[in-house]
Amino acid sequence: MATSKGPDKEARAARARLRAYNARRTVHEHRSKRRVRDNVIAAAALVVILAGATAAQVFFFAGGPGTPVATPTASAEAGACGVTGATDGANTGEVPASTIAEDRDWSGEMTINDVVMNLTLDGACAPQGVSSFISLAQSGFYDGVTCHRLTTSGIYVLQCGDPDGTGTGGPGYSYGPVENAPTDDVYPAGTIAMARQGGNGYSNGSQFFLVYQDSTIPSDAAGGYTVLGRITSGLDQLVSGVVSGGVADGSGDGAPAVPATITSVTVQ
Numbered sequence: 001m002a003t004s005k006g007p008d009k010e011a012r013a014a015r016a017r018l019r020a021y022n023a024r025r026t027v028h029e030h031r032s033k034r035r036v037r038d039n040v041i042a043a044a045a046l047v048v049i050l051a052g053a054t055a056a057q058v059f060f061f062a063g064g065p066g067t068p069v070a071t072p073t074a075s076a077e078a079g080a081c082g083v084t085g086a087t088d089g090a091n092t093g094e095v096p097a098s099t100i101a102e103d104r105d106w107s108g109e110m111t112i113n114d115v116v117m118n119l120t121l122d123g124a125c126a127p128q129g130v131s132s133f134i135s136l137a138q139s140g141f142y143d144g145v146t147c148h149r150l151t152t153s154g155i156y157v158l159q160c161g162d163p164d165g166t167g168t169g170g171p172g173y174s175y176g177p178v179e180n181a182p183t184d185d186v187y188p189a190g191t192i193a194m195a196r197q198g199g200n201g202y203s204n205g206s207q208f209f210l211v212y213q214d215s216t217i218p219s220d221a222a223g224g225y226t227v228l229g230r231i232t233s234g235l236d237q238l239v240s241g242v243v244s245g246g247v248a249d250g251s252g253d254g255a256p257a258v259p260a261t262i263t264s265v266t267v268q
Contacts, residue, residue, distance in 0.1 A: 082180040082224075082227060084179060084180075084223070085177040085178025085179075086177060089177065089202030091174065091202060095128075095175045096134075096135035100135055101123030101128075101130040103124045104124060105120055105122060105123060106130065106134065107119070108120075108266050109265070110265045112242065112260050112262055112263065113260055113261060114263075115234055115237045116234055116237075117233065117237075117238060119231050120230060121133065121134070121192070121228050121267065125179065125227075126226055126229075129179050129204065132171075132175060132206075133208070133267075134267050138267070142160075142161060143262065144261060145162065145206075145262050146165045146261050146262070147160035148166070149255065150246075150253075150254065150255070151252060153252030153253070155216075156212050156215050157212065158209065158256065159209040159210075160208060160209070160210070160262055161262075169206075170206050170207065171206040174202060174203050175202060175204050175205075176196075176200075176203070176222070177223065178196075178204075178224055178225065181223055182224060182227065185217055185224060186216050187211045187214070187216075187217055187227070190230045190232070190235055191210075192211075192228045192231060193209055193226060193227045195208060196222070201223055208228065209225075242258045242260045
Protein backbone atom coordinates (compact mmCIF):
# COMPACT_ATOMS: atom_id res chain seq x y z
CA MET A 1 0.00 0.00 0.00
CA ALA A 2 1.37 3.44 -0.92
CA THR A 3 2.43 5.70 1.98
CA SER A 4 0.68 9.08 2.17
CA LYS A 5 3.05 12.02 1.58
CA GLY A 6 0.66 14.64 2.92
CA PRO A 7 2.20 15.05 6.41
CA ASP A 8 5.77 15.14 5.02
CA LYS A 9 4.74 17.76 2.53
CA GLU A 10 3.21 19.89 5.26
CA ALA A 11 6.32 19.47 7.45
CA ARG A 12 8.59 20.58 4.64
CA ALA A 13 6.37 23.59 3.97
CA ALA A 14 6.44 24.47 7.66
CA ARG A 15 10.24 24.23 7.73
CA ALA A 16 10.45 26.42 4.63
CA ARG A 17 8.21 29.02 6.22
CA LEU A 18 10.37 28.95 9.38
CA ARG A 19 13.54 29.41 7.34
CA ALA A 20 12.00 32.33 5.45
CA TYR A 21 10.85 33.90 8.72
CA ASN A 22 14.32 33.55 10.26
CA ALA A 23 15.89 35.01 7.14
CA ARG A 24 13.58 38.02 7.23
CA ARG A 25 14.28 38.43 10.95
CA THR A 26 18.06 38.36 10.35
CA VAL A 27 17.78 40.97 7.60
CA HIS A 28 15.62 43.17 9.83
CA GLU A 29 18.07 42.93 12.74
CA HIS A 30 20.99 43.71 10.42
CA ARG A 31 19.22 46.76 9.03
CA SER A 32 18.33 47.98 12.51
CA LYS A 33 21.92 47.68 13.70
CA ARG A 34 23.14 49.46 10.58
CA ARG A 35 20.68 52.32 11.14
CA VAL A 36 21.92 52.70 14.72
CA ARG A 37 25.53 52.67 13.53
CA ASP A 38 24.82 55.22 10.78
CA ASN A 39 23.03 57.49 13.26
CA VAL A 40 26.01 57.34 15.63
CA ILE A 41 28.42 58.17 12.81
CA ALA A 42 26.22 61.05 11.63
CA ALA A 43 25.98 62.45 15.15
CA ALA A 44 29.75 62.24 15.61
CA ALA A 45 30.32 63.99 12.27
CA LEU A 46 27.91 66.76 13.27
CA VAL A 47 29.81 67.30 16.52
CA VAL A 48 33.09 67.59 14.60
CA ILE A 49 31.56 70.07 12.13
CA LEU A 50 30.08 72.20 14.91
CA ALA A 51 33.37 72.14 16.82
CA GLY A 52 35.20 73.30 13.69
CA ALA A 53 32.72 76.09 13.10
CA THR A 54 33.05 77.20 16.71
CA ALA A 55 36.85 77.21 16.47
CA ALA A 56 36.67 79.36 13.37
CA GLN A 57 34.46 81.93 15.05
CA VAL A 58 36.68 82.11 18.13
CA PHE A 59 39.50 83.63 16.09
CA PHE A 60 38.35 87.13 16.87
CA PHE A 61 35.79 88.67 19.20
CA ALA A 62 35.56 85.56 21.40
CA GLY A 63 33.09 87.43 23.55
CA GLY A 64 31.44 90.37 21.86
CA PRO A 65 29.31 93.25 23.04
CA GLY A 66 28.03 92.74 26.56
CA THR A 67 30.58 90.05 27.46
CA PRO A 68 32.20 90.64 30.88
CA VAL A 69 35.70 92.03 30.48
CA ALA A 70 38.39 89.76 31.89
CA THR A 71 41.21 91.07 34.07
CA PRO A 72 44.53 91.23 32.17
CA THR A 73 47.12 88.68 33.29
CA ALA A 74 49.85 91.33 33.24
CA SER A 75 49.82 95.05 33.82
CA ALA A 76 48.89 96.95 30.69
CA GLU A 77 50.91 100.02 29.88
CA ALA A 78 49.19 103.07 28.44
CA GLY A 79 51.00 105.86 26.66
CA ALA A 80 50.84 108.15 23.64
CA CYS A 81 50.62 105.06 21.48
CA GLY A 82 47.74 103.43 23.30
CA VAL A 83 47.76 100.28 25.41
CA THR A 84 50.23 97.39 25.40
CA GLY A 85 48.61 94.11 26.32
CA ALA A 86 49.68 91.28 28.61
CA THR A 87 53.23 90.10 27.94
CA ASP A 88 53.08 86.60 29.44
CA GLY A 89 53.41 84.77 26.13
CA ALA A 90 55.85 83.93 23.36
CA ASN A 91 56.11 84.24 19.59
CA THR A 92 56.03 81.11 17.46
CA GLY A 93 57.60 80.50 14.05
CA GLU A 94 59.76 82.90 12.06
CA VAL A 95 58.27 86.26 12.98
CA PRO A 96 59.55 89.21 10.89
CA ALA A 97 61.88 91.52 12.81
CA SER A 98 60.12 94.42 14.50
CA THR A 99 62.73 96.79 13.03
CA ILE A 100 61.22 96.54 9.54
CA ALA A 101 58.72 99.26 10.55
CA GLU A 102 61.66 101.66 11.08
CA ASP A 103 59.84 103.50 13.87
CA ARG A 104 58.00 105.66 11.31
CA ASP A 105 54.71 106.15 9.51
CA TRP A 106 54.08 104.23 6.31
CA SER A 107 51.64 105.04 3.53
CA GLY A 108 50.11 102.69 1.04
CA GLU A 109 47.12 101.40 -0.89
CA MET A 110 44.86 98.39 -0.44
CA THR A 111 42.53 97.29 -3.22
CA ILE A 112 39.55 95.08 -2.39
CA ASN A 113 37.56 94.07 -5.47
CA ASP A 114 37.71 97.33 -7.45
CA VAL A 115 37.81 99.62 -4.40
CA VAL A 116 41.13 101.42 -3.85
CA MET A 117 41.74 102.61 -0.28
CA ASN A 118 44.62 104.77 0.88
CA LEU A 119 46.04 103.93 4.27
CA THR A 120 48.67 104.91 6.82
CA LEU A 121 50.47 102.57 9.22
CA ASP A 122 52.00 103.59 12.55
CA GLY A 123 55.37 101.87 12.72
CA ALA A 124 56.30 103.72 15.91
CA CYS A 125 53.32 102.66 18.00
CA ALA A 126 52.90 99.13 16.59
CA PRO A 127 56.39 98.16 15.45
CA GLN A 128 55.88 94.39 15.49
CA GLY A 129 52.42 94.45 13.95
CA VAL A 130 53.36 96.92 11.24
CA SER A 131 56.61 95.08 10.50
CA SER A 132 54.70 91.84 9.97
CA PHE A 133 52.08 93.54 7.81
CA ILE A 134 54.76 95.21 5.67
CA SER A 135 56.63 91.93 5.25
CA LEU A 136 53.50 90.07 4.17
CA ALA A 137 52.35 92.85 1.84
CA GLN A 138 55.73 93.18 0.13
CA SER A 139 55.95 89.42 -0.39
CA GLY A 140 52.56 89.38 -2.14
CA PHE A 141 51.04 87.23 0.61
CA TYR A 142 47.76 89.17 0.63
CA ASP A 143 47.24 89.22 -3.15
CA GLY A 144 44.15 87.16 -3.96
CA VAL A 145 43.26 86.51 -0.31
CA THR A 146 39.59 86.93 0.61
CA CYS A 147 37.80 88.93 3.27
CA HIS A 148 35.94 86.05 4.87
CA ARG A 149 33.94 87.73 7.63
CA LEU A 150 31.59 90.68 7.96
CA THR A 151 29.92 91.77 11.21
CA THR A 152 26.95 94.12 11.09
CA SER A 153 25.51 94.21 14.60
CA GLY A 154 27.19 96.06 17.49
CA ILE A 155 30.64 95.52 16.00
CA TYR A 156 31.12 96.77 12.44
CA VAL A 157 34.13 95.24 10.73
CA LEU A 158 35.26 93.44 7.60
CA GLN A 159 37.86 90.80 8.47
CA CYS A 160 40.48 89.78 5.90
CA GLY A 161 43.88 88.16 5.53
CA ASP A 162 43.23 84.43 6.01
CA PRO A 163 44.85 82.50 3.13
CA ASP A 164 42.49 79.57 3.82
CA GLY A 165 39.34 81.69 3.93
CA THR A 166 38.12 79.79 6.99
CA GLY A 167 38.93 82.21 9.80
CA THR A 168 41.65 80.00 11.28
CA GLY A 169 44.48 80.34 8.73
CA GLY A 170 47.66 82.36 9.03
CA PRO A 171 51.18 82.98 7.74
CA GLY A 172 52.86 80.12 9.61
CA TYR A 173 53.89 82.23 12.58
CA SER A 174 52.23 84.14 15.42
CA TYR A 175 53.35 87.04 17.55
CA GLY A 176 52.47 89.40 20.37
CA PRO A 177 51.80 91.14 22.60
CA VAL A 178 48.94 93.48 21.71
CA GLU A 179 50.26 96.91 20.69
CA ASN A 180 48.64 100.33 20.45
CA ALA A 181 45.14 99.27 21.56
CA PRO A 182 42.67 102.07 22.39
CA THR A 183 42.39 102.88 26.07
CA ASP A 184 38.58 103.03 25.90
CA ASP A 185 38.00 99.96 23.67
CA VAL A 186 36.56 102.23 20.95
CA TYR A 187 37.81 101.57 17.42
CA PRO A 188 36.80 104.50 15.17
CA ALA A 189 35.66 104.03 11.59
CA GLY A 190 38.69 103.57 9.34
CA THR A 191 40.76 101.68 11.93
CA ILE A 192 42.98 98.85 10.67
CA ALA A 193 43.63 96.36 13.49
CA MET A 194 44.91 92.84 13.94
CA ALA A 195 42.57 89.91 14.56
CA ARG A 196 43.59 87.29 17.11
CA GLN A 197 42.27 84.46 19.26
CA GLY A 198 40.30 85.43 22.34
CA GLY A 199 42.49 85.67 25.44
CA ASN A 200 45.72 85.07 23.52
CA GLY A 201 47.77 88.19 22.83
CA TYR A 202 50.43 86.13 21.05
CA SER A 203 48.10 84.78 18.35
CA ASN A 204 48.43 87.70 15.91
CA GLY A 205 49.25 86.47 12.41
CA SER A 206 48.05 87.69 9.02
CA GLN A 207 44.36 88.34 9.74
CA PHE A 208 43.26 91.94 10.22
CA PHE A 209 39.99 93.81 10.31
CA LEU A 210 38.80 97.07 8.78
CA VAL A 211 36.38 99.04 10.96
CA TYR A 212 33.74 100.66 8.74
CA GLN A 213 31.70 102.20 11.58
CA ASP A 214 32.72 103.23 15.10
CA SER A 215 32.78 100.06 17.22
CA THR A 216 33.32 99.24 20.88
CA ILE A 217 35.19 95.94 21.16
CA PRO A 218 35.77 94.79 24.75
CA SER A 219 39.30 93.93 25.85
CA ASP A 220 39.95 90.48 27.31
CA ALA A 221 42.70 88.89 29.39
CA ALA A 222 45.25 89.63 26.65
CA GLY A 223 44.21 93.25 26.22
CA GLY A 224 42.62 94.88 23.19
CA TYR A 225 43.52 94.54 19.52
CA THR A 226 46.68 95.87 17.88
CA VAL A 227 45.89 98.99 15.87
CA LEU A 228 48.15 99.13 12.81
CA GLY A 229 46.85 102.36 11.35
CA ARG A 230 43.86 103.73 9.50
CA ILE A 231 42.18 104.08 6.14
CA THR A 232 42.45 107.68 4.91
CA SER A 233 40.25 107.42 1.82
CA GLY A 234 38.09 104.88 0.03
CA LEU A 235 36.16 103.60 3.06
CA ASP A 236 32.84 104.90 1.74
CA GLN A 237 33.35 102.97 -1.49
CA LEU A 238 34.10 99.79 0.48
CA VAL A 239 30.86 100.24 2.42
CA SER A 240 28.78 100.77 -0.70
CA GLY A 241 30.52 98.07 -2.74
CA VAL A 242 30.82 95.27 -0.16
CA VAL A 243 29.41 96.04 3.28
CA SER A 244 26.01 97.25 2.08
CA GLY A 245 25.31 93.77 0.71
CA GLY A 246 25.21 92.41 4.26
CA VAL A 247 26.03 88.88 5.41
CA ALA A 248 25.38 86.01 3.02
CA ASP A 249 23.11 84.07 5.37
CA GLY A 250 21.22 87.14 6.55
CA SER A 251 22.73 87.06 10.05
CA GLY A 252 24.87 89.74 11.66
CA ASP A 253 28.15 87.79 11.50
CA GLY A 254 29.44 85.65 8.65
CA ALA A 255 30.72 85.62 5.09
CA PRO A 256 29.84 88.80 3.17
CA ALA A 257 27.09 88.40 0.59
CA VAL A 258 29.30 90.25 -1.89
CA PRO A 259 32.48 88.16 -2.22
CA ALA A 260 35.46 90.36 -1.34
CA THR A 261 39.03 89.67 -2.43
CA ILE A 262 42.20 91.67 -1.80
CA THR A 263 43.67 92.48 -5.21
CA SER A 264 46.84 94.07 -3.87
CA VAL A 265 48.48 95.83 -0.93
CA THR A 266 51.36 98.25 -1.38
CA VAL A 267 53.27 100.12 1.33
CA GLN A 268 56.18 102.58 1.33
